[in-house]
Amino acid sequence: MKISVFTIFPEMIDGYTSQSILGRSKDAGLIEVTSHDLRDQADDPHRTIDDSPFGGGPGMVLMSEPVFKCVETVNPPRPLILLSPSGRKFDHVTATELSELEGFSLLCGRYEGVDERIRKNLCDDEISIGDYVLAGGELAALVVIEAVVRLRQGVLGNEDSKNEESFVEDLLEHPHYTRPAEFRGEKVPSTLLSGNHEEIRRWRKIQSLLATIRKRPDLIDKRGGLTLEEKELLQDVEKHKE
Incomplete structure (x- = not known):
């Protein structure tokens, strides 16, 4: 299974997925988790990937151009799932569905969210891990990855555990x-x-x-x-x- 994660904090993804069940699964070749830094596609010296919202309001919004460029450069496994409080609720059924795929990708929101054109024209699905707000989608991405991967054949030492x-x-x-x-x-x-x-x-x-x-x-x-x-x-x- 191949999983791509688009984020401004790739070290968060890399650190967690190198430990415990996920780390062993990567070492055994059962999964491949790759993080992609959205800032790599920023076109200014400050590596800017966010801007203030049109119409005013608090916070910053992830810009369309660097996100589109990053995803299109990588050409990741689909579906591409946006992690957002407004997404459908993530549960065991959804985890099972994703575990049956050969791969999928996760886009971590940050700040006030993403430009609506990213949601509408780039992402295939939108998932929320609960009715609360986090600073970004990285923790949610790790929740999804672990819940999905442990359902894959050969990941757990005792296959009866997941049943x-x-x-x-x-x-x-x-x-x-x-x-x-x-x-x-x-x-x-x-x-x-x-x-x-x-x-x-x-x-x-x-x-x-x-x-x-x-x-x-x-x-x-x-x-x-x-x-x-x-x-x-x-x-x-x-x-x-x-």
Whole structure:
């Protein structure tokens, strides 16, 4: 997979993607992440890539010419995605869709945003990682890259990991425990120590359902409610409480 990132802070992208899962994936040849400095295409000694908005107002806006020149010079993998608060919400479904591509590119906004002609005539899509504003799109780009890359075949040491995480079935993940079996008076649930794989699977599913209902009920609505099996599991839990 080839990923191109257009930014005024390439060192932010290069530094993070050289570490941990992303770094190992790059070393193994599973992904290629290349950052491109938008300032390289500025046509003045000060490497100017922004200007004040027409009509007045606070802040600065990324100019069309250096951004277009940078993208057209590189001819990056498509789609080219603008990272912006006004984009569609990034989620697990979107990450999965991008992970199935051979490559894509990200354009990091900065300041008050980008000239509208960049959005309309250069970018193929627009993504937001949440309903809040950052100083620029670099952190958002890294969020997208990591969420996407870890879904690629061979990236994670255990391929089952990505199939059991939060949001895979629009459910939150179950709790995790490790040694010691008792810490400051609190014990690990006995089911997890039983060695009974079916009971462990059942316990984890129940805990996942309960966590989602308690913390993110919107996810239950999103998936169209509970399955028959899930309803029966929760009914069994209620019976044992009585």
